[in-house]
Amino acid sequence: MRRTVRLGWLFFRIGSMNELQYRANFLIQLLQSAVAVGTALVVLALVYSHTEELNGWSQPELLVVMGIQILLGGVIRTTIQPNMQRLMEEVRDGKLDFALTKPEDSQVLVSIREVRIWQVVDVASGAAVLAYGVSGLERGVSISDALLFLAMLGVGAITIYCFWLIVATLAFWVVDTWSIMELLDGVYQTGRWPVSIYPLWLRLGVTFIVPIAFAITVPAEALTSRLEWGTIALAVGFSATLFVVTRYWWRFGLRRYSGASA
Amino acid sequence: MNAEAGRVRSLLDYYVTRGRTQIQAQFQYRAATYFWLIGMLAEPIVYLVVWTTIAEQQGGSVQGITTGEFAAYYIVWTLVRNMNIVFTPYGWEWRIREGQLSAALLRPLHPLHEDLAGFAGWKVVTILLWLPIAALLWLAFDPVLDPTLLEVGVFSLAIWGAYLIRTMFLSSLGMITFWTTRVSAIFELAIALELLLSGRLVPLPLMPGWAQEVANVLPFKWSFYFPIDALVGDLSRGELLGGLAMQLLWIVVLTGLTMVVWRFAVRRYSAVGN
Numbered sequence: 001m002r003r004t005v006r007l008g009w010l011f012f013r014i015g016s017m018n019e020l021q022y023r024a025n026f027l028i029q030l031l032q033s034a035v036a037v038g039t040a041l042v043v044l045a046l047v048y049s050h051t052e053e054l055n056g057w058s059q060p061e062l063l064v065v066m067g068i069q070i071l072l073g074g075v076i077r078t079t080i081q082p083n084m085q086r087l088m089e090e091v092r093d094g095k096l097d098f099a100l101t102k103p104e105d106s107q108v109l110v111s112i113r114e115v116r117i118w119q120v121v122d123v124a125s126g127a128a129v130l131a132y133g134v135s136g137l138e139r140g141v142s143i144s145d146a147l148l149f150l151a152m153l154g155v156g157a158i159t160i161y162c163f164w165l166i167v168a169t170l171a172f173w174v175v176d177t178w179s180i181m182e183l184l185d186g187v188y189q190t191g192r193w194p195v196s197i198y199p200l201w202l203r204l205g206v207t208f209i210v211p212i213a214f215a216i217t218v219p220a221e222a223l224t225s226r227l228e229w230g231t232i233a234l235a236v237g238f239s240a241t242l243f244v245v246t247r248y249w250w251r252f253g254l255r256r257y258s259g260a261s262a
Numbered sequence: 263m264n265a266e267a268g269r270v271r272s273l274l275d276y277y278v279t280r281g282r283t284q285i286q287a288q289f290q291y292r293a294a295t296y297f298w299l300i301g302m303l304a305e306p307i308v309y310l311v312v313w314t315t316i317a318e319q320q321g322g323s324v325q326g327i328t329t330g331e332f333a334a335y336y337i338v339w340t341l342v343r344n345m346n347i348v349f350t351p352y353g354w355e356w357r358i359r360e361g362q363l364s365a366a367l368l369r370p371l372h373p374l375h376e377d378l379a380g381f382a383g384w385k386v387v388t389i390l391l392w393l394p395i396a397a398l399l400w401l402a403f404d405p406v407l408d409p410t411l412l413e414v415g416v417f418s419l420a421i422w423g424a425y426l427i428r429t430m431f432l433s434s435l436g437m438i439t440f441w442t443t444r445v446s447a448i449f450e451l452a453i454a455l456e457l458l459l460s461g462r463l464v465p466l467p468l469m470p471g472w473a474q475e476v477a478n479v480l481p482f483k484w485s486f487y488f489p490i491d492a493l494v495g496d497l498s499r500g501e502l503l504g505g506l507a508m509q510l511l512w513i514v515v516l517t518g519l520t521m522v523v524w525r526f527a528v529r530r531y532s533a534v535g536n
Contacts, residue, residue: 187304197311
């Protein structure tokens with residue numbers, strides 16, 4: 001475990017140093033993030049200029065949801081997505097051999113090699129929106145709510161990671177995974193609103209097929225004190241199951257990998 | 263005169279051939295196109311659900327737009343959105359940075375023709391593949407859509423008008439890449455502005471009055487809101503034809519802008535690579 005953490009830290013440092021050379025990217029990222037947050041806030045203002053609450057969610061509460069979605073999106077694009085993208089490319093090009101021959105667990109290795117440090121801007125802007133939302137909450141946030149939120153956010157991040165790895169592993173069977181990425185990117189946008197507003201088929205879809213509900217809505221429910229023990233148990237149970245399944249799925253997929261002439 | 267006629271005919275011939283090759287090429291990637299179309303559905307479905315929820319809370323409508331009309335708006339939205347996808351400034355950036363433009367410049371045709379014809383061919387494939395998706399959305403969201411024959415006619419023209427406006431708008435933005443190879447900052451800002459003022463986010467009547475005024479004098483509304491409104495809304499004959507005229511006006515203005523900037527821009531181009 002300690003070895004894994006050390007390795008992760010090493011890759012993080014190398015990746016960051018590499019990216020820090022390109023300072024201009026930071027400004028562009030900053031601008032992109034500002035535009036994204038700005039439009040999101042405009043949408044929210046528009047919605048609440050026509051109504052007081054959306055399915056029982058007030059404007060500050062929706063800011064909380066939105067903040068979590070942007071923040072988690074930043075986490076995904078900083079670490080999860082670049083790693084999975086590289087994995088898929090390497091499977092296609094037969095370069096995964098280099099990762100597999102290293103004396104380290106292959107799943108760990110493929111999950112920590114890349115980092116896009118500038119995307120951290122999204123984590124920061126998400127956190128800012130989140131803080132702004134929290135400051136507007138009438139009820140305030142108790143310590144236990146905050147702790148529960150952090151825990152559920154962690155659980156959500158693990159769930160999202162597992163889901164991405166499962167999808168990326170499909171690359172062992174399907175060559176064109178780029179369009180799957182596009183699809184996921186689109187679907188992730190649904191997380192900007194509490195899943196309870198969606199019709200049943202969509203709600204089930206973004207809960208169990210693409211686990212956005214567990215990753216975003218559940219932590220938001222924790223902060224707005226509407227989380228029930230049943231939901232917590234379900235989220236934790238689902239995440240744990242998915243983690244184990246992912247492990248098996250990865251090994252299963254790996255058996256399909258035949259490499260390419262090195 | 264005869265030479266002119268010959269030129270037009272050969273250009274037409276080019277469009278047909280290029281369009282047809284693109285149709286055949288893109289049709290091979292049906293599955294990829296479908297994934298992509300479905301990924302794009304998330305955006306309108308989310309908006310649709312949000313506004314439907316609000317409408318239901320307020321007894322069935324927001325600012326006179328009923329839930330059924332919202333459904334119709336966002337279903338037609340999906341097609342118009344697809345018509346709005348054209349060669350982006352990022353494409354221009356790539357073209358110039360990688361020196362791809364060199365080959366295009368050697369041809370006896372303006373590179374814009376290649377983009378216009380190629381994407382138009384792709385649109386035909388997209389429209390065909392979109393039809394089953396629209397049918398499913400229809401079943402899922404129960405829209406109210408009852409267009410007259412004239413509205414259908416204007417709509418079928420207006421989606422291509424939208425295609426031309428968007429192509430010319432993004433091409434003129436793309437010309438900036440002749441001066442700087444980093445186009446993303448300006449592009450992102452323009453897209454954000456477009457997102458808010460085109461009707462992509464919400465039907466324009468839901469925007470505050472001043473924003474609607476601004477939208478009236480910008481091209482965005484005519485490439486997005488107008489085609490949808492022509493089919494879904496209840497425009498008079500005058501408004502329908504006036505809308506087409508506005509589209510034409512913007513096509514001319516933006517094409518002119520692109521051509522003028524192109525003249526200066528292409529002089530700055532120095533080939534890179536082979």
